[in-house]
Amino acid sequence: MLSRGLATDSFLFPSVVRACAGLQSSQSAQQVHAISFSSGFALDSFVQSSLVHMYIKCDRIGDARKVFDRVPERDVIIYSALISGYSRSWCVDEAMRLLDEMRDLGFVPNVVLWNGMIAGFSQSKLYASTVGVFQKMHSQGFEPDGSSISSVLPAIGELEDLDIGVQIHGHVIKRGLKSDKCVVSALVDMYGKCACTLDMSRVVGEMDELDVGACNALVTGLARNGLVDNALEVFRQFKGQGVELNTVSWTSISASCSQNGKDMEALELFREMQIEGVEPNSMTISCLLPACGNIAEGSPLFRFQKGDA
Secondary structure (H helix, E strand, O other): OHHHOOOOOOOOHHHHHHHHHHHOOHHHHHHHHHHHHHOOOOOOHHHHHHHHHHHHHOOOHHHHHHHHHHOOOOOHHHHHHHHHHHHHOOOHHHHHHHHHHHHHOOOOOOHHHHHHHHHHHHHOOOHHHHHHHHHHHHHOOOOOOHHHHHHHHHHHHHHOOHHHHHHHHHHHHHOOOOOOHHHHHHHHHHHHHOOOHHHHHHHHHOOOOOOHHHHHHHHHHHHHOOOHHHHHHHHHHHHHOOOOOOHHHHHHHHHHHHHOOOHHHHHHHHHHHHHOOOOOOHHHHHHHHHHHHHHHHOOHHHHHHHHHO
16 A cells, blocks of 8 residues: 555544554554654554554563653543553553543543453462452453453462462352353362362353353363262263363373373274374374383383383
């Protein structure tokens, strides 16, 4: 378009910036930013907000902050974007500082902003901060939704904080979120990490319709707690009930068998997986290598060659 001498405008340019963000290319981001200056759009509020989003998507939080600092009239959207970016970049203090600054200016953080912080801290493995932000959100009168809960539960599981996990489970029931598949899967995963296998099974048993995510979480949780035979039995039950098991399902149970001395079972599952038409990935293959090695080591030919050497 530019090569043909056609000019863009302040309405089209943000769309170009968003497309660039989707590519997550730092080089393209800098080129687009340079064009915004030469085209005279660098000071447009819509363009500036789009540039902040773009740099965050490209993992250039420093450049995002530089654009943010030049914005004369900031709003909730641009604050939310940068705070979420800091949350995903392990910058807890900066994210919290911006949140306080935003509130001091009279802006009220919305649920989307809180969710961005919770998800960002959780993805950054800052589990204590994740739970802290969730509690602060609730204490300041904001109602956590399914996104908030499904983002904080993995952090609670990693911290093995069962008390908070049970409280959130009660909130899920009270708010009628038991039909949210992401929430249910996160609940099962949390209980598994807290070694509460009966609670895991109860949550799955209360589902109106079985979901592959919750099924995977149950199988993984049972295996994590040393109940490999139970995990294998549950996996077979889900398969028999017609649950559409995916690559994660097969890889998880195969890895559980391989890691717990059930080498033949692991290889048999891999064979079944191929018969079912489920495509293995690199994780599937790598988790089977120990089983293959153990079987080869136990073969008469291997023992003969080892003794002969």
